[in-house]
Amino acid sequence: MLQEGQQEDLVALLSDLHPNDAASILSGLEPDEITAITALLPVGLERDIFEYLDSEVQESIIAGAGRERLVRLIQAMSSDERAAFMERLDERIRDQVFPLLNRAVREDLIRREQYEPGQVGAILSTEYCALGADLTVVRAIEEVRRQAPDKETIYVCYVVDGQGRLRGLVSLRDLLVARAHLTVGEVMRTDVAMVEVTADQAVAARMIRDYDLIAIPVVDHDQRLVGILTHDDAADILEAEETEDIQMMAGITVDEEAGSYAAEGVLSHFRRRVPWVVALAVMFLGTAAVIQHYEALVTGTLLAFLPMVMSTGGNVGAQTSTVVIRGLAVGQIDTRAILGVIWKELRISGCMAVVLGIVVFVEVALIGSHDGSTTMAGVALAISAALAVQIVAAALYGATIPISLSAFGMDPALVANPALTTLCDLSGALIYFLTISLLL
Amino acid sequence: MLQEGQQEDLVALLSDLHPNDAASILSGLEPDEITAITALLPVGLERDIFEYLDSEVQESIIAGAGRERLVRLIQAMSSDERAAFMERLDERIRDQVFPLLNRAVREDLIRREQYEPGQVGAILSTEYCALGADLTVVRAIEEVRRQAPDKETIYVCYVVDGQGRLRGLVSLRDLLVARAHLTVGEVMRTDVAMVEVTADQAVAARMIRDYDLIAIPVVDHDQRLVGILTHDDAADILEAEETEDIQMMAGITVDEEAGSYAAEGVLSHFRRRVPWVVALAVMFLGTAAVIQHYEALVTGTLLAFLPMVMSTGGNVGAQTSTVVIRGLAVGQIDTRAILGVIWKELRISGCMAVVLGIVVFVEVALIGSHDGSTTMAGVALAISAALAVQIVAAALYGATIPISLSAFGMDPALVANPALTTLCDLSGALIYFLTISLLL
Secondary structure, three states: OOOOOOHHHHHHHHHHOOHHHHHHHHHOOOHHHHHHHHHHOOHHHHHHHHOOOOHHHHHHHHHHOOHHHHHHHHHHOOHHHHHHHHHHOOHHHHHHHHHHOOHHHHHHHHHHOOOOOOEHHHOOEOOOEEEOOOOEHHHHHHHHHHHHHHOOOOOEEEEEOOOOEEEEEEEHHHHHHOOOOOEHHHHOEOOOOOEEOOOEHHHHHHHHHHOOOOEEEEEOOOOEEEEEEEHHHHHHHHHHHHHHHHHHHOOOOOOOOOOOOOOOOHHHHHHHHHHHHHHHHHHHHHHHHHHHHOHHHOOHHHHHOHHHHHHHHHHHHHHHHHHHHHHHHOOOOOHHHHHHHHHHHHHHHHHHHHHHHHHHHHHHHHHOOOOOOOOHHHHHHHHHHHHHHHHHHHHHHHHHHHHHHHHOOOOHHHOOHHHHHHHHHHHHHHHHHHHHHHHO | OOOOOOHHHHHHHHHHOOHHHHHHHHHOOOHHHHHHHHHHOOHHHHHHHHOOOOHHHHHHHHHHOOHHHHHHHHHHOOHHHHHHHHHHOOHHHHHHHHHHOOHHHHHHHHHHOOOOOOEHHHOOEOOOEEEOOOOEHHHHHHHHHHHHHHOOOOOEEEEEOOOOEEEEEEEHHHHHHOOOOOEHHHHOEOOOOOEEOOOEHHHHHHHHHHOOOOEEEEEOOOOEEEEEEEHHHHHHHHHHHHHHHHHHHOOOOOOOOOOOOOOOOHHHHHHHHHHHHHHHHHHHHHHHHHHHHOHHHOOHHHHHOHHHHHHHHHHHHHHHHHHHHHHHHOOOOOHHHHHHHHHHHHHHHHHHHHHHHHHHHHHHHHHOOOOOOOOHHHHHHHHHHHHHHHHHHHHHHHHHHHHHHHHOOOOHHHOOHHHHHHHHHHHHHHHHHHHHHHHO
C-alpha cells in the first residue's frame, strides 16, 4: 500500500487493528518502510503501536524520526511508558531531547530518577483518578467522566484528603450501584491494599495478582498517593521476573537491560552465560582431584557407573531445588517451614533411593564385570548403596540451600541448578569412593 | 474471639478485611475452629473467603458443613469458581449435592462438562454484561448499572445480535465519554480479540496479557458469545502454566490436580519425580557401556577430567535449552527462525568453548600427571579440545531439540533439562574418547 501511495487507506487500516497486531505487521517490514509509515500516523496512534514494538524496531524508528516528532511522541506517552522509554534511549539522544520536553513531563522524569530501577517509583503511572470524600456519588461519576480520557484506569478511583493522603478507594462499579445522595466517603472502602514507592516492583505486582486487583495505589512514607501500578504492567513485571528466575536457575546471570532473545547480541548472551560455567569448571577441580586420588579403586564396572551415580544425584537435587524455589516464589512455601520441607524431601528422596537402588542393581547385573576379589552381587550392591545415599544427600542440598538463601533475604533462585549439580558431582564422587572402600 | 463468644465482632472483623487476608488468618487455625467460624459468616462472605483458601482447608470446611449449607455456598459462587470447585469435590459428596442445586446452576455445570480440563470452556465465566447495538449510550449506561451487582466485570460490555453472535465490544469508559445520543452500535469497536470455547486456556490467558485486556470474550464455532475469561483468572492460569513449565524442565511430570507443595502428599511428589530419574538412569547404561569399552584409554588425569567434560557440556546445554524454551513460551522466538537461533547459539557456544578450553588447559597443567607415552601439554590439549567440541555440541542439542518439539506442536519444555544433561553425558563420553584416541 505504501508503494501504491494509498497512504490514507494504510493509516485507516492500522488504526482499526489492535495496536499489538499493527506492531506485529510493522515488525515484518524493512526499517525504512517502518519509518515511512510511522511518519504518516497521527501521534496518538503511533504512541499506541510504539508500546508494542520490540526495542530494536523502536530504535530504528527513533533513528529515522526528527527530534520534533520524537518530542511529540514522548509527550504523548503515558507517564510509566515514557519513563521506561527514556531509560532505554541512547544517552546522546536523551540529552538532546530532554530540554525540548514540556515542563510537567521534565519534572515527572526527574522525580522518577530518585528511585532504583527495580522499585515501584520508577515505573508507576501518575494518571490515576482521584476524588474527594465529600463529593456525592452523582458528582463523583460526573468527575470520573470528565477525567476519563486522560487516565490509565478509571475503574478504580482513589479518595485523598487535603494533604494528598490516601483515605480509601471506590470502584466505578461501587459508584454506579450506590444511591445517588450518598457521598464518596460513605461508599468508599478503607481497607486498601497499597505499596510504598520504594517497594520492589515484583512485590507490588504479586499483590495485584494475589488480591485480584485492577491497580494498586502507590504511596510515599507519609501515605500520600503518588501514583498507581496497573494489572497489565503487573503481568509484564511478573513475566520478566519469572524469566529472570528461570534463567538464574539455569546459571545465567540476569541483566535487566538485556532485551528479548533476538534483540540481545551474541556477546551479551555470552557474558551472561559464561561466568557460572567457568566457575563450575573451576570448582570441578575438587572432583577431579578426588577421582585422581582414588583412581586405583575404580576400574571396570566401578568406573563405568561413577558418572551415573554423580549425575542421578544431580537430577534429584535439581528437581528438589526447582520445586522448592518455585514454591517459595509463588508463596506456597514459607521459610519458617524449613524443617517440614526437609522432612518431606527426606521421605520423597527415600522412596526414590529405594527404586533407583534396585534399578542400578539390575543394570550392573546386566552389563557389569568383576575380578577375582569381588562378586557380581557385591559390586552391584556397593554401587546401588552409594546411589541411594547420594540421592538422599542431593535432595537435602536441593531443599536446604534455596530455603537458607531465602531466609537470609536473598533470591533462592541464586543457587543455580548447575551449581547444585556440581555440588552433587563432588559429593557423589566422595560417597561413591567411601561406600566402595567400606563394602568391597 | 471465638473462645470469648465475641462472634459478631469476629464476623465484622473478617468482613472488613480483604478476603485473601481473611483466608490467611483462617488458614492458621485448627480445622474445627475454621468450621465453627465459617458457619457464622453470611454466605456471600464465606464464598469470597473460600475462593482464597488452600484446597486442604476447603476440604475440611466441606467435611464440617451440612449439605444444605454447602448447596447455598455453591450456588453463591461465580460460575467459573463453582465449576473449579465441583471438579475438586469428592465424587461421593458431588453426587449428593448435585440434585439439590437449582436448575440454572445444574445446567451450567452440565454444559461445562463437554470441555476438556485445559480448555477455556471449562473455566469461563458466564457473568458478563451484554448490550444490544441499538441501545443509546444513556440507556446502555442504565443497563450496565442494572446488571452491575451480578457480573464478573462491567468494565467491558459485549454487543451481541439477535442470534447471540458477538458483534463488538464497548468499554464502560467508551460509554462514559461518548455523546449521549449515539447508539452502542456507533461507538463499539468491531476488531475484537476473542477465543473459541475449545481453545487452550493458556492461549486465551496469553492473549489477555499480550493485548492488555480486562477480559476476553469466548465464542462457540458460530461466533455466539458463551462467556468471558477475566484478567485475574488469566494471571492464575499463566502462573500455573509457568510452574508446570519450570517443573517439566526439571524432569518433573505435570499433574494438574497435584495442588500446592504442602497440600501434595509424599507419594504424589514421588510419583511425579521418579519416572524421569529412572528413565535417565536406564539411558545411562549407554554411557556406562561406552566408558567400560574405552576403559583402558582413561587413566590418571584423563580419567579425572572425564566427568568434568561431561558435566560442563550439560551445563551449557541446559543454559541454551532454558533460554530457547523460555523464548518460545513468551513468544520471543518463532519456530520458523530455527536456523537463526542455531547460528546464534553456535557463535555463543563458540566463544564459551574458547574460554573454557583455556580454563581446563590451565587446570590440567595445575593438577595433572602424565606417563611416559604422553607429554603434559599433550594431555592438556587433548582434554581442552574435547571440552570445546562438547560445548558446541551441547549448545546444538539445547537449541534444536526444544524448537523441533515446538515445530511438531509439542510443548518445548517436554525435553527436560536432566534428559538433555544425560544426552550431553553420553555425547561427552564419546567425544572425549574419540578426541583422546585421535590426539594421544
